[in-house]
Amino acid sequence: MNETGLNHFDEAGNAVMVDVSGKTxxxxxxxxxxxxxxxxxxxxxxxxxxxxxxxxxxxxxxxxIMAVKQTSALIPLCHPLPISKCSVxxxxxxxALTVTARCLVRVEGLxxxxxxxxxxxxxxxxxxxxxxxxxxxxxxxxxxxxERKSGGKSGDFVA
Amino acid sequence: MNETGLNHFDEAGNAVMVDVSGKTxxxxxxxxxxxxxxxxxxxxxxxxxxxxxxxxxxxxxxxxIMAVKQTSALIPLCHPLPISKCSVxxxxxxxALTVTARCLVRVEGLxxxxxxxxxxxxxxxxxxxxxxxxxxxxxxxxxxxxERKSGGKSGDFVA
Amino acid sequence: MNETGLNHFDEAGNAVMVDVSGKTxxxxxxxxxxxxxxxxxxxxxxxxxxxxxxxxxxxxxxxxIMAVKQTSALIPLCHPLPISKCSVxxxxxxxALTVTARCLVRVEGLxxxxxxxxxxxxxxxxxxxxxxxxxxxxxxxxxxxxERKSGGKSGDFVA
Amino acid sequence: MNETGLNHFDEAGNAVMVDVSGKTxxxxxxxxxxxxxxxxxxxxxxxxxxxxxxxxxxxxxxxxIMAVKQTSALIPLCHPLPISKCSVxxxxxxxALTVTARCLVRVEGLxxxxxxxxxxxxxxxxxxxxxxxxxxxxxxxxxxxxERKSGGKSGDFVA
Amino acid sequence: MNETGLNHFDEAGNAVMVDVSGKTxxxxxxxxxxxxxxxxxxxxxxxxxxxxxxxxxxxxxxxxIMAVKQTSALIPLCHPLPISKCSVxxxxxxxALTVTARCLVRVEGLxxxxxxxxxxxxxxxxxxxxxxxxxxxxxxxxxxxxERKSGGKSGDFVA
Amino acid sequence: MNETGLNHFDEAGNAVMVDVSGKTxxxxxxxxxxxxxxxxxxxxxxxxxxxxxxxxxxxxxxxxIMAVKQTSALIPLCHPLPISKCSVxxxxxxxALTVTARCLVRVEGLxxxxxxxxxxxxxxxxxxxxxxxxxxxxxxxxxxxxERKSGGKSGDFVA
Numbered sequence: 001m002n003e004t005g006l007n008h009f010d011e012a013g014n015a016v017m018v019d020v021s022g023k024t025x026x027x028x029x030x031x032x033x034x035x036x037x038x039x040x041x042x043x044x045x046x047x048x049x050x051x052x053x054x055x056x057x058x059x060x061x062x063x064x065i066m067a068v069k070q071t072s073a074l075i076p077l078c079h080p081l082p083i084s085k086c087s088v089x090x091x092x093x094x095x096a097l098t099v100t101a102r103c104l105v106r107v108e109g110l111x112x113x114x115x116x117x118x119x120x121x122x123x124x125x126x127x128x129x130x131x132x133x134x135x136x137x138x139x140x141x142x143x144x145x146x147e148r149k150s151g152g153k154s155g156d157f158v159a
Numbered sequence: 160m161n162e163t164g165l166n167h168f169d170e171a172g173n174a175v176m177v178d179v180s181g182k183t184x185x186x187x188x189x190x191x192x193x194x195x196x197x198x199x200x201x202x203x204x205x206x207x208x209x210x211x212x213x214x215x216x217x218x219x220x221x222x223x224i225m226a227v228k229q230t231s232a233l234i235p236l237c238h239p240l241p242i243s244k245c246s247v248x249x250x251x252x253x254x255a256l257t258v259t260a261r262c263l264v265r266v267e268g269l270x271x272x273x274x275x276x277x278x279x280x281x282x283x284x285x286x287x288x289x290x291x292x293x294x295x296x297x298x299x300x301x302x303x304x305x306e307r308k309s310g311g312k313s314g315d316f317v318a
Numbered sequence: 319m320n321e322t323g324l325n326h327f328d329e330a331g332n333a334v335m336v337d338v339s340g341k342t343x344x345x346x347x348x349x350x351x352x353x354x355x356x357x358x359x360x361x362x363x364x365x366x367x368x369x370x371x372x373x374x375x376x377x378x379x380x381x382x383i384m385a386v387k388q389t390s391a392l393i394p395l396c397h398p399l400p401i402s403k404c405s406v407x408x409x410x411x412x413x414a415l416t417v418t419a420r421c422l423v424r425v426e427g428l429x430x431x432x433x434x435x436x437x438x439x440x441x442x443x444x445x446x447x448x449x450x451x452x453x454x455x456x457x458x459x460x461x462x463x464x465e466r467k468s469g470g471k472s473g474d475f476v477a
Numbered sequence: 478m479n480e481t482g483l484n485h486f487d488e489a490g491n492a493v494m495v496d497v498s499g500k501t502x503x504x505x506x507x508x509x510x511x512x513x514x515x516x517x518x519x520x521x522x523x524x525x526x527x528x529x530x531x532x533x534x535x536x537x538x539x540x541x542i543m544a545v546k547q548t549s550a551l552i553p554l555c556h557p558l559p560i561s562k563c564s565v566x567x568x569x570x571x572x573a574l575t576v577t578a579r580c581l582v583r584v585e586g587l588x589x590x591x592x593x594x595x596x597x598x599x600x601x602x603x604x605x606x607x608x609x610x611x612x613x614x615x616x617x618x619x620x621x622x623x624e625r626k627s628g629g630k631s632g633d634f635v636a
Numbered sequence: 637m638n639e640t641g642l643n644h645f646d647e648a649g650n651a652v653m654v655d656v657s658g659k660t661x662x663x664x665x666x667x668x669x670x671x672x673x674x675x676x677x678x679x680x681x682x683x684x685x686x687x688x689x690x691x692x693x694x695x696x697x698x699x700x701i702m703a704v705k706q707t708s709a710l711i712p713l714c715h716p717l718p719i720s721k722c723s724v725x726x727x728x729x730x731x732a733l734t735v736t737a738r739c740l741v742r743v744e745g746l747x748x749x750x751x752x753x754x755x756x757x758x759x760x761x762x763x764x765x766x767x768x769x770x771x772x773x774x775x776x777x778x779x780x781x782x783e784r785k786s787g788g789k790s791g792d793f794v795a
Numbered sequence: 796m797n798e799t800g801l802n803h804f805d806e807a808g809n810a811v812m813v814d815v816s817g818k819t820x821x822x823x824x825x826x827x828x829x830x831x832x833x834x835x836x837x838x839x840x841x842x843x844x845x846x847x848x849x850x851x852x853x854x855x856x857x858x859x860i861m862a863v864k865q866t867s868a869l870i871p872l873c874h875p876l877p878i879s880k881c882s883v884x885x886x887x888x889x890x891a892l893t894v895t896a897r898c899l900v901r902v903e904g905l906x907x908x909x910x911x912x913x914x915x916x917x918x919x920x921x922x923x924x925x926x927x928x929x930x931x932x933x934x935x936x937x938x939x940x941x942e943r944k945s946g947g948k949s950g951d952f953v954a
Contacts, residue, residue, distance in 0.1 A: 006208065007293045008218075013214070014856060015853070016882040017863075017878065017881040018880065021902070027498060049165065049172070055376055056167075058491075059235055059380055062235065065553060066233075075222060076860060079879065080864055085494060087487065089491065110879060114292060115288070118300075122282075126233070129277060134167075140302060145298070145299040159297065173379060175405040177403065179403065180345060220651055224651070231387055242653065242715060242716060243715065269402060324526065326533075326611075332697060333608075335701055373490070381551065381553050384551075390705055394539065398716075436606060436618075444551070444552055444595055445552050447595060448485070458622040460620055462617065463617040477615065535695075536694075538809060539695055539810060540698070543702070546867055559905075562812060564812070583814065642930065651850070691810070713854070750932065754924060762869075762910065766803070766910050767803045767872065769909060769910075773909065774954065776939065777940070782933075795932075
């Protein structure tokens with residue numbers, strides 16, 4: 001770790017994948033969530049889809065789960081991890097016109113799975129955008145954050 | 160396209176990669192942006208890094224550009240595209256405690272590059288989160304949206 | 319091409335990615351299909367799933383489409399191609415206890431998309447196997463073949 | 478697991494990567510096989526190749542082994558696994574005009590390697606198709622099935 | 637391009653994927669080569685292998701060709717290109733105890749294929765190392781360079 | 796292992812991913828290095844870059860670290876490994892006109908990480924080439940070798 005407190009750099013300021021080899025594998029879990037704000041028209045189409053005519057959220061769920069497994073290939077200094085559980089869920093709020101994606105990831109490993117959960121949320125929401133963008137290009141993705149994590153040296157965290 | 164207006168489904172409601180084979184390749188460009196809200200401590204570390212002791216934004220830029228090239232592998236119904244230009248830029252606002260990532264993508268192709276630009280922004284911001292999460296896990300990623308696009312049948316768009 | 323008539327080898331017998339650079343891009347299309355033979359129990363579960371309690375075929379469709387885009391990364395001597403359309407469809411035969419996957423791929427390119435269509439079918443059926451294997455491990459995948467192709471120097475083909 | 482008995486869905490019918498985190502890592506092994514039916518001409522070319530003028534099966538073996546390592550990236554709900562052994566073998570039957578591919582995979586892990594073995598077989602046979610399709614497009618891939626597996630809670634299986 | 641003459645950075649010094657969108661697609665070709673220096677024992681094993689008992693160079697050729705197709709995923713600022721031909725060849729010099737790998741890549745595209753050819757050579761030689769390292773860990777890879785290129789604005793080049 | 800002593804082939808001479816399943820996971824580490832020889836002009840540009848106007852080595856470091864994680868996808872018979880630490884460092888020699896890349900990889904695993912370290916070095920140097928090739932195409936990459944390794948049955952090694 002260097003003087004800035006960022007542990008992804010050595011003392012010369014060079015990026016490194018930090019050493020986790022002294023750690024003991026423990027069960028770690030993380031939950032992240034985020035939202036996409038959509039138009040009324042898109043919301044109606046998404047809700048119609050869940051009734052079996054174009055299942056936007058079903059496709060986005062698969063995309064999110066597959067992205068979780070690609071996290072270490074996307075985020076440069078992330079460790080590869082043998083994910084032992086992953087789920088992506090959605091909540092649609094037809095008043096607020098938002099779709100919330102929530103991703104839970106579990107691992108028996110040496111580092112936490114925060115990045116996996118955040119990546120799963122991001123790609124799930126990007127997939128919603130992709131599938132609905134013919135109707136509306138003004139959708140906005142936001143509030144992507146870690147809700148909670150457990151396990152590991154740094155202990156539990158609840159947002 | 161099915162009755163919901165979502166063109167990523169056929170009339171039976173099944174997901175498809177839409178046909179772009181009748182289209183003429185034209186120059187298309189898209190710019191997307193998003194933000195990460197960070198703590199004072201993280202902002203100081205990021206700004207220190209740009210002075211050569213741990214370049215968070217330099218690593219995040221590379222991650223964003225590489226993710227742009229993986230967009231069609233991440234987003235299920237996205238077409239593969241021969242990207243001809245890509246850049247990722249950052250603005251740090253030390254009052255508002257935000258880092259804005261902005262991604263521009265250009266292609267001579269059959270479909271637009273909105274998803275590529277949005278994916279570049281998302282992965283760049285996730286990388287900032289990853290590199291700073293030892294200092295703070297309450298960072299939030301948001302306001303990811305398309306700023307503008309040009310080219311293609313649907314014409315120009317400015318947010 | 320060497321004396322055996324296999325054009326993926328040079329005259330010394332070494333594997334090569336064959337030269338398509340003299341060719342003109344034309345519209346090419348291929349349709350392939352294959353089947354998975356399942357137990358009565360699996361068939362019931364799959365059919366129940368299409369009624370919205372665990373959509374096996376929806377997940378398998380996404381997997382097939384995404385695999386089509388990875389074909390040149392999986393098949394060593396396959397050319398990368400800018401796919402312009404892709405769909406994967408299923409037919410369930412509850413008497414014969416089979417699920418047929420059919421994949422259509424279209425491109426404006428220098429080589430055909432037979433391998434893309436066959437890969438999409440294979441991965442879609444493997445995904446059905448994966449999702450149903452807790453019920454039955456005796457499922458068998460077969461009859462994977464090219465149904466038809468059009469475009470290109472070698473002309474049209476119908477099985 | 479939901480009411481259909483498919484454990485890749487939660488009780489709401491949503492696809493999930495199932496939780497294997499309570500399990501103990503044990504040695505697990507799976508063997509799968511499948512066939513490609515070829516023309517006399519293709520069979521002769523393949524057999525000639527094994528005599529060092531265009532080694533179709535050598536290339537297909539490498540493709541199969543590499544695909545085994547990509548299984549969790551291809552099959553949406555498959556867990557990533559640290560494969561500890563993998564082989565792909567072929568048997569050519571010049572009377573029946575078939576090439577059989579057989580893939581063995583071993584792991585010390587939390588889940589079985591059936592999907593890895595089946596994926597290795599599928600991609601090996603697709604590669605044979607690719608390399609011989611200039612001679613014949615009527616080849617058919619079939620009889621892809623699990624021959625046996627050992628290890629894990631569900632015990633041993635022999636087809 | 638910035639003041640240093642490096643065109644992969646903008647005037648602020650930030651890495652970018654350079655804009656090739658104004659260019660006309662032309663036929664471009666590149667040939668690169670490199671060597672691995674091996675022990676007598678390894679050389680004998682490699683030569684024995686080419687006589688059909690463990691074909692080191694056959695496996696390395698496949699690895700090199702597949703790596704050529706992954707170049708833009710490995711080299712951060714490299715453009716994705718629709719490769720139209722690729723070959724990897726080897727020369728063994730049993731006096732000098734070297735294996736030379738030579739990779740030719742052709743494309744009809746907007747940028748050159750130097751990086752593809754160099755990447756193909758590098759991964760082919762790394763594969764030779766991997767397959768022979770049980771016999772000798774002192775092998776050295778070197779002399780990786782561009783032999784010639786043709787096509788494109790910068791004209792032809794011969795080393 | 797076959798008669799040639801190459802353990803990546805079975806007794807029939809077929810390539811296999813060797814069985815490591817009987818082994819005990821131990822801490823293993825490998826350091827590899829290599830060089831790129833550049834022109835005076837390129838050296839000046841690289842050195843200027845490290846002073847914050849186009850950080851060639853910063854980008855190459857990220858590329859090297861990310862490539863380490865892709866090793867088993869690039870090298871056909873390499874086992875996937877849960878890397879626990881990785882760094883890439885550079886030394887510039889302005890007299891000799893060389894940039895040396897050195898990659899350290901650590902794992903708690905069943906096989907060594909020599910190939911990961913060598914792959915990290917190779918891709919880091921290829922990235923330097925890519926970013927400087929507009930100035931000079933005569934750069935040469937060489938002296939890629941294993942410096943040392945520790946852990947595992949075959950014991951420690953120092954070049």
